[in-house]
Amino acid sequence: MAECGRPPELDLHLLECPICLERLQKPKSLSCLHCFCQECLGTYITKELPGKMASATSFPCPVCMRVTSPVNPVESKDKWAEHFPTNAVIKDLIQLKERSSGPLYCKPCQTKGNMTNPARFWCKKMDETFCEACKIQLHDNIHSDCDILDISGCGGVRPNQEKSAPRCDQHDEKKVWYCEDHQLLGCNICIFKNHRRCDEVTTATEYFQKLKDESRLEDMQDMLKKNTEVIDLIVKDFDEQLQNLVQNQEVALQSITDLRQKVDKRLNTLQKDVTDKLIASFKEEKINMEASLRQCERLMNSMLNTMKSSVTAVERNDHIETIVLYQRGQAEVESCKALITEMRKVVHVRQH
Incomplete structure (x- = not known):
């Protein structure tokens, strides 16, 4: 059995909410x-x-x-x-992680006296963890229809991978087809009912191989990396602008305070009105910039996670996950381009 030198851990970024950055809830x-x-x-x-x-x-x-x-x-x-x-796979992984405070070990190996052999798979139906050898020799011979999750952090190939294919929400059949016309994964029933007249329908395995052969995965990963670097520059620029904004606000408020000491009491009402408007203006600008900063950070973190996960999925030969991550990566690249264009417009307006 292949060893990776340490007990496997789950990909924790997959279990985090991009908004609150905490463990996903529902x-x-x-x-x-x-x-x-x-x-x-x-x-x-x-x-x-x-x-x-x-x-x-x-x-x-x-x-x-x-x-x-x-x-x-x-x-x-x-x-x-x-x-x-509800993302059932993520929910299952969170459930497994919450029950396990430490590394995950193979249960059958522990019964044989090997207490620290890392687990690579989890059968939700049996609620047991297995190494690769025990999965093939013990689990697969008895529970051939289980949806067993690869919880490995080693990046190895998943044996009997077709048994772990996600099921269709409508028909409870395994998703083994991909329609390029609609960019959708589907089961046998989905393809027969809804995609019979589509021009480009292949198996998930064939589409996965096509993505590899045409270097589309590598191109997507390269674009994610380049756009992440651009977003990182935008984030740093926002940080600098926020610091300048705070400094400018302090200078402006101090100037108003100095002015107030020099003017007559008859100008107090006018001074207060000007101060309130100025503070409101800075507050609104700060809120807008912080919102844009959060958006950039979310997209940057998601692109980094997608890039990392897609590399791991390809190394594992995980057809379904690779296709899903490829679609997600494409959407993120397009969104990043649009966001960069919009940010440049905003910067141009501020400069003029």
């Missing part, structure tokens, strides 16, 4: 595949969206800004978040 997935706490997503929809966007019938993803429509548009906005699908 993880909800949007159509762009980004996942958030139900409460964080609900707060974002009802309170954080600015101006006209707050009254719209759709909203942008907090990370990649792709426009997302609610599952049930007739529901009030404070109910939108709870109707998005």
Whole structure:
């Protein structure tokens, strides 16, 4: 059995909410595949969206800004978040992580006296962890229909990978097909009912190989890396502008205080009005810049995570996860380009 030299740990960034940066609670997935706490997503929809966007019938993803429509548009906005699908895989991994305070070891090996052999797989149905050898020799011979999760941090190849394919929400069948026309993964029933007339329908394995052969995965990872570097520069620029803004505010307020000491009591009312407007202006500008900064940081962190996860998925030969991460990476690259263009416009306006 292949060893990686240490007990495997879960990819913790996959279990964190991009908004609160804490462990995901009731993880909800949007159509762009980004996942958030139900409460964080609900707060974002009802309170954080600015101006006209707050009254719209759709909203942008907090990370990649792709426009997302609610599952049930007739529901009030404070109910939108709870109707998005729960990410079952993330939920299962969180459940496993919360029950395990330390490294995960193979249960069958422990019964044989080997107490520290790292586990690479978790069977939710049996609620047991296995190393690669015990999974093949013990688990797969008896529980061939289990959805078993790869919890390894070693980046190895998952044996019997087709048994771990996610199931279709509508038909409870394994997703083994990919429609390039609609950019969707589907089960046999989905393909037969909805994609019979599509021109480009292949198995997930074939599409995975196509992505590798055409270097599209490498191109996506390269674009994620380059755009992450650009976003990092924007974040640093925002930090500098925020510092200057605070300094300018202090200077401006001190000037107002000095002026107040020089003017007659008859100007007190006028002075107070000017001060309030100035503070409100700085406050509004600071809020806008901090909001833009948070957006940049979310997108940057998500692109780093997508890039890391896609590299790991390719190393593991994980077809489904690779395709999903490829789609997510494409959305993030496009959102990053749009965000950079928008930020440049804002900087240009401020300079003039």
